[in-house]
Amino acid sequence: MELFTYMEEYDYEQVIFCQDKNSGLKAIIALHDTTLGPALGGTRMWTYDSEEEAVIDALRLAKGMTYKNAAAGLNLGGGKTVIIGDPKVDKNSEMFRAFGRYIQGLNGRYITAEDVGTTEHDMDHIYMETDYVTGISPEFGSSGNPSPATAYGMYRGMKAAAKEAFGTDSLEGKTIAVQGVGNVAYHMCKHLHEEGAKLIVTDINQESIDRAVNDFGAQAVAPDDIYSVDCDIYAPCALGATINDDTIPQLKAKAIAGSANNQLAEERHGDKLHELGIVYAPDYVINSGGVINVADELNGYNQERAYKQIETIYDSLTKIFEISKRDNISTHAAADRMAEERIESVRKSRSTFLQNEHNIISRRQ
Numbered sequence: 294m295e296l297f298t299y300m301e302e303y304d305y306e307q308v309i310f311c312q313d314k315n316s317g318l319k320a321i322i323a324l325h326d327t328t329l330g331p332a333l334g335g336t337r338m339w340t341y342d343s344e345e346e347a348v349i350d351a352l353r354l355a356k357g358m359t360y361k362n363a364a365a366g367l368n369l370g371g372g373k374t375v376i377i378g379d380p381k382v383d384k385n386s387e388m389f390r391a392f393g394r395y396i397q398g399l400n401g402r403y404i405t406a407e408d409v410g411t412t413e414h415d416m417d418h419i420y421m422e423t424d425y426v427t428g429i430s431p432e433f434g435s436s437g438n439p440s441p442a443t444a445y446g447m448y449r450g451m452k453a454a455a456k457e458a459f460g461t462d463s464l465e466g467k468t469i470a471v472q473g474v475g476n477v478a479y480h481m482c483k484h485l486h487e488e489g490a491k492l493i494v495t496d497i498n499q500e501s502i503d504r505a506v507n508d509f510g511a512q513a514v515a516p517d518d519i520y521s522v523d524c525d526i527y528a529p530c531a532l533g534a535t536i537n538d539d540t541i542p543q544l545k546a547k548a549i550a551g552s553a554n555n556q557l558a559e560e561r562h563g564d565k566l567h568e569l570g571i572v573y574a575p576d577y578v579i580n581s582g583g584v585i586n587v588a589d590e591l592n593g594y595n596q597e598r599a600y601k602q603i604e605t606i607y608d609s610l611t612k613i614f615e616i617s618k619r620d621n622i623s624t625h626a627a628a629d630r631m632a633e634e635r636i637e638s639v640r641k642s643r644s645t646f647l648q649n650e651h652n653i654i655s656r657r658q
């Protein structure tokens with residue numbers, strides 16, 4: 294891969310490779326755009342087939358965070374980390390402490406939190422070395438694991454998508470096909486079950502399936518069958534790129550509303566959904582509840598304030614659906630436009646030189 298060519302094409306600021314032989318740490322921090330403020334984005338730990346695949350994942354996820362934070366109205370830029378390794382066998386506390394020291398070295402340009410494969414406990418180890426970490430244990434005054442907040446935003450966003458697709462935002466009696474019932478989707482399913490939705494779930498982890506079947510009476514299907522099940526809403530909540538040339542023709546759902554980052558394999562798949570009249574809730578808008586929640590820590594965490602802001606995901610999606618209809622563009626293009634306009638207007642308003650620029654981190658003390 295021609296790394297600088299890729300960085301230039303999508304306008305990335307910086308990529309940092311971190312290695313620590315003692316703990317086995319191999320991490321890639323990608324910083325996409327810090328116009329709005331320091332980059333806030335989670336740390337993913339995953340087994341990648343190649344180093345190139347890991348770099349591309351970090352880059353794609355970091356760009357997604359720029360758009361997510363901008364669309365959510367946060368004064369934060371976009372970045373993300375991937376740690377190469379199997380979270381079940383390769384983790385140790387030294388690894389996260391070593392990683393924390395690399396974050397500290399960035400002096401506030403990057404703030405991290407959880408993502409797939411990392412936990413509140415891992416964030417606590419990072420916190421031993423740096424302040425630039427959120428989603429640590431609540432006893433440190435933090436908001437804790439962001440998954441329940443992401444799930445609540447997902448639930449609100451799914452209602453907005455239902456309103457657009459079916460004319461009512463009630464999910465009672467609706468059939469929702471959930472791919473991946475991990476941290477976020479489990480909490481999301483709880484809200485959906487309480488409202489009377491029917492759930493069809495899949496996962497590659499049998500324990501996660503059993504939990505959803507036992508707790509919510511969900512019907513379980515094999516991983517490859519989730520795309521073609523009879524349902525009203527498809528919720529991709531595992532990893533990215535599951536909306537692609539193979540899966541779109543199989544979908545029976547009228548709406549897509551899931552938590553996974555980078556759901557569209559390519560932008561053209563979002564256009565295809567628009568053509569087919571499938572309501573797509575752009576991933577980085579509907580799944581922004583977690584980042585809204587951890588970002589609130591930078592002001593001294595207040596759950597009521599954070600959840601009030603998470604509620605606005607419903608309105609943001611409604612606005613995106615309106616723009617999509619008005620301008621006959623896909624919903625992901627409408628969301629991108631909203632995020633880019635915000636970044637541009639702030640970029641223009643920040644042209645004046647300041648010796649000591651104020652930013653959100655200065656409020657943290």
Ligand SMILES: NC(=O)c1ccc[n+]([C@@H]2O[C@H](COP(=O)([O-])OP(=O)(O)OC[C@H]3O[C@@H](n4cnc5c(N)ncnc54)[C@H](O)[C@@H]3O)[C@@H](O)[C@H]2O)c1
Nearest residue numbers: 439440443473475476477496497498531552553554580583
């Ligand atoms: N945790 C958050 O607050 C948050 C916030 C925003 C976005 N997201 C995104 O949402 C997604 C889920 O996050 P999470 O924290 O719940 O992660 P998680 O690891 O707890 O859950 C993911 C689940 O997907 C399953 N899975 C993986 N590959 C699969 C496949 N091919 N088919 C079926 N199931 C599969 C895993 O076994 C796991 O149970 C990720 O893409 C993450 O980046 C998470």
Ligand SMILES: CC(C)C[C@H](N)C(=O)O
Nearest residue numbers: 335406407408439583584
């Ligand atoms: C809580 C956030 C900082 C990170 C989260 N995994 C996301 O993708 O939004």
